[in-house]
Amino acid sequence: MKRLRNPRTGICQGDVMVFAEFEEGGAMWTGSGKRERRKSVRFDGEFSSPPSVQVSVSLWDMDTTAAIRADLVAENVTSTGFDIVFRTWSDSRIARLRASWMAIGELPFEDDWDVE
Incomplete structure (x- = not known):
């Protein structure tokens, strides 16, 4: 899993393979x-409160x-992490899916803000 964390801006992001099922059937x-x-x-660090999380497909391999x-969402978001959830239905066939994500939340310390 590739991750980037910038604690001064309250942003954390990454890219993760959600599943790969083609070879195993x-x-x-x-x-x-x-x-x-x-x-x-x-998350690599903890947010002050649960952040806003956005997920998107970065790779899909579908018949x-x-x-x-397909339905791709973030669920169970806490200050330390979340679940990426992928759903499909009917006769759709998905071999693999990778998702990118970005979490934006409150800064850990109030004095991190630079306000003029």
């Missing part, structure tokens, strides 16, 4: 119906013979 690739994968992410159905 996992349910995301071979199954159908509702399916879900979760990946826990821990195109069926409709591509």
Whole structure:
């Protein structure tokens, strides 16, 4: 997992492989119906309170013979981490998915602000 943390700005970001199931024949690739994968992410440092977290797809490897159905969200956000959650349904087949994320939160100390 690649991460960058800048404690003076309250920003932490990274890129993580959520799953890769093509070679093992996992349910995301071979199954159908509702399916879900979760990946826990821990921040390098702790925020003062739960930050705002944005997630986006940085790599997807999907079969195109069926409709591509995907939902990617951040859940269970705390001051120390969160869960990346990927969901699909019906006959969509997903071989692998990598997600980028960025957390923006309160600075750890009030005097970190430079206000003129």
